[in-house]
Amino acid sequence: MIANARMYSVSAPVEQAWRALLAHVADRAGVDLPYVEHPAPAPVNALWARPDCGCVFMCGYPYASAPVTPQLLAAPVPALARYGGRPVYFSEFIVRADAPVQALAQTFGARLACMLPESNSGYNAPRHHLMRLAPAGTRALYRPAAAPTPTPRQVIDAVIGGDAEVGVVDSYVLDLLRRFEPGLAGQLKTLEVTPAAPIPPLVASAQADPHECAYVRAALLTLHEGATGTALLSMLGLARFAPVQPADYAVLPELAREADQAGFALTDAGPGTAKHDN
Numbered sequence: 178m179i180a181n182a183r184m185y186s187v188s189a190p191v192e193q194a195w196r197a198l199l200a201h202v203a204d205r206a207g208v209d210l211p212y213v214e215h216p217a218p219a220p221v222n223a224l225w226a227r228p229d230c231g232c233v234f235m236c237g238y239p240y241a242s243a244p245v246t247p248q249l250l251a252a253p254v255p256a257l258a259r260y261g262g263r264p265v266y267f268s269e270f271i272v273r274a275d276a277p278v279q280a281l282a283q284t285f286g287a288r289l290a291c292m293l294p295e296s297n298s299g300y301n302a303p304r305h306h307l308m309r310l311a312p313a314g315t316r317a318l319y320r321p322a323a324a325p326t327p328t329p330r331q332v333i334d335a336v337i338g339g340d341a342e343v344g345v346v347d348s349y350v351l352d353l354l355r356r357f358e359p360g361l362a363g364q365l366k367t368l369e370v371t372p373a374a375p376i377p378p379l380v381a382s383a384q385a386d387p388h389e390c391a392y393v394r395a396a397l398l399t400l401h402e403g404a405t406g407t408a409l410l411s412m413l414g415l416a417r418f419a420p421v422q423p424a425d426y427a428v429l430p431e432l433a434r435e436a437d438q439a440g441f442a443l444t445d446a447g448p449g450t451a452k453h454d455n
Contacts, residue, residue, distance in 0.1 A: 178231020178385055180210040181224060183217075184377055185234060187330065187353050191413070198400075198409040199232060205406075206396035208389045217328050222295070230382040232393055237375050238297035238433070241426040247380035248390050251397040251418035255349050255376075256411070264419040265373040267348040268298045268306070271336055271365045281343075281369040282310070289319035289444050290326040290341035297374060297429055298347035299329065300443055305432040306371040308441040317445040319343065337364050349376065352414050375425045379418070394420075 180203065182195035196212050203210035210231050215224040225235050225247070232250060240247060252264035260266070270281050278284055292299025307318050322341035326332045332344040333354075348370065355362040379397065381390045400406035401417035410417065 178208065178210055178381065178389065179213040179227070179229050180232040181213055181215055181230075182234050183215050183221060183224065184236065185349065185353060185413075186216075187350055188357055191353050191357050194409070194412045198413065201405060201409055202232065202393065202396045202400065205400070206389075206392040208392050210393070217330075225380075228382050228384045230380065231385055231389070232379050232381065232397075234377050235380045236295070236297055236377050237426045238301050238429040239295050240378065240380065241423070241429050242295075245383045246423065247382055248385060248387065249421055249423065250379040250381060250390065250394045252376050252378040252421045253349070253413075254416045254419050255352060256414050256416040257352060260373075262416065263373070264376050264378075264421055266298065266376040267370040267373055268302045268345050269348050269351055269367045270303065270369045271333070271344045271346055271351075271367055272342060273336060274364050274366045276342070276366070278368065284343045284368070285318045287319060287342035288322050288340070290322040290332040290335040290344040291443050292327055292329070292332065292345075297377075298350075299332065299345055301429060301433050301436075302371045302374050303345040304436050304441065304443040307443065308436050308439055311441065316440055317442040319444045321444040321446075333361070333365065337361075343368075349414075356414055374429065375421065378421050378426075 180199040182199065186192035186195055199210060199212060222239065224233065225239065235247060254260065254262060254264050272278060272284065294300050311318055322335050324340060326335045329346050329350045332346055335341040336344040351362065397418040398420060401410055
């Protein structure tokens with residue numbers, strides 16, 4: 178079985194921190210979990226489709242929508258107070274730090290950098306949030322960015338580079354950037370956040386050995402009890418890993434259904450909404 182933390186490997190130093198943490202988990206579990214790279218632009222759903230996934234981050238919306246459900250291991254609990262000690266996260270609406278706007282409503286009608294419709298933090302959650310803010314009958318509040326932005330880093334680059342006025346990014350991704358790349362994070366400011374949603378979990382494929390998965394799950398859930406584990410978690414801004422159930426993620430497809438039924442889009446039609454890999 179393999180390990181991978183692509184979803185939260187926002188820079189080379191962060192990926193090294195994840196490699197160290199997952200290697201320690203594998204050692205504690207007594208399970209062989211070699212770290213396999215799967216960097217962009219390789220589609221992340223190709224990673225999730227691998228039958229040998231043993232400890233891999235997966236977005237909660239694709240997890241809850243998968244025709245064959247992967248095995249849940251655990252979910253991270255970010256350490257900052259705003260997470261309330263829970264395995265949750267938010268989508269942050271970001272603009273350039275020097276942008277004159279101070280409220281999200283001031284950006285309506287501008288260009289929005291977002292991810293694929295299968296992304297929760299980069300599409301599904303912000304779409305549902307905006308749907309609740311939109312006047313009756315409104316189908317979209319933003320125009321598409323100048324080019325597709327299939328990863329959080331591309332969303333950020335589009336905002337900083339002027340290809341979009343607004344972007345939507347996973348709050349824990351931004352936490353990691355503020356910790357590891359403060360110069361980059363300092364070029365951004367957050368105007369608004371969505372309600373909390375269940376954070377992407379670590380999963381194993383449906384075909385993975387359930388006994389080995391149980392060992393990995395136990396190692397994750399007790400990681401914070403040892404000095405080495407605590408240090409590795411702290412490096413990544415985490416308090417611990419928490420147990421999660423399939424029902425915890427059922428809310429995410431429901432958000433999509435509500436927006437679909439309302440006919441609400443994250444951006445209006447345009448070249449920037451063409452399908453692309455994330």
